[in-house]
Amino acid sequence: MTEHPAASHAAAPPGTEPGTSSSSRGALVIAALILLLAVYLTVGLITMDVPDSAQPPGPRFYPLILTVGAYLLAALLALGALRGGSPSARTSAGARGAPTGDTRALLLAIGAFLAFIVILVPLGWLLSATLLFWAIAASIGSTRKLFDLGVSLVVSAAVQVAFSLGLGLNLPPGILGGIF
Structure with missing residues (x-):
C-alpha cells in the first residue's frame, strides 16, 4: 500500500513546515546575529582612525581577521541550516525535557x-x-x-x-x- 504524500507531513509538529526543524531555525537566527556582528565590525573598520605612524600589521589587522571569520561563519551556519542542519540535530529535534x-x-x-x-x-x-x-x-x-x-x-x-x-x-x- 502506498502512502499519500500529504500523510507524511501530518506528523510534523504544529507551526513547522515540512523539512524544517526548530534547530534549523535556531541556526538561522544565530547566523543572522553573527552576520549583524560582522556588519558592525565592518563599520568599525571603515570608520577607524589609524594614525599615519602605525606600523604593519596595524590596528586594523586583527579586527579584519575577526570580521572575515564572522562573515564566513555566518555563511556556513546559514548554509548548513538551509541544508537541514546536522544529523545529530535532526535525530534529537523531537526530544524535549532535561538539559542535554x-x-x-x-x-x-x-x-x-x-x-x-x-x-x-x-x-x-x-x-x-x-x-x-x-x-x-x-x-x-x-x-x-x-x-x-x-x-x-x-x-x-x-x-x-x-x-x-x-x-x-x-x-x-x-x-x-x-x-x-
Whole structure:
C-alpha cells in the first residue's frame, strides 16, 4: 500500500513546515546575529582612525581577521541550516525535557567566561586565560585534565607574546607582574 504524500507531513509538529526543524531555525537566527556582528565590525573598520605612524600589521589587522571569520561563519551556519542542519540535530529535534549535554557544556562555558572576566585583572592574562581555556576544554568533554592544562598555558602564553611583541600591547600582568 502506498502512502499519500500529504500523510507524511501530518506528523510534523504544529507551526513547522515540512523539512524544517526548530534547530534549523535556531541556526538561522544565530547566523543572522553573527552576520549583524560582522556588519558592525565592518563599520568599525571603515570608520577607524589609524594614525599615519602605525606600523604593519596595524590596528586594523586583527579586527579584519575577526570580521572575515564572522562573515564566513555566518555563511556556513546559514548554509548548513538551509541544508537541514546536522544529523545529530535532526535525530534529537523531537526530544524535549532535561538539559542535554550541549546545554550543560554551554552553561559551563558561560560560567568559565564569566569567571575569566572576574579574575582577569587580579590574576593577569596568563593565569586567567589558562584557566579559561582549561575550563572550556573540560566543558566540551575532555578527560585529559593535565594535558589540557599544559596546552592552555602554552596557548595563553603564545597570545600574550603575540600581543606584546607583535602589537606592542600589554595584557594585564596580575600577580605575575613583577616576575616577567
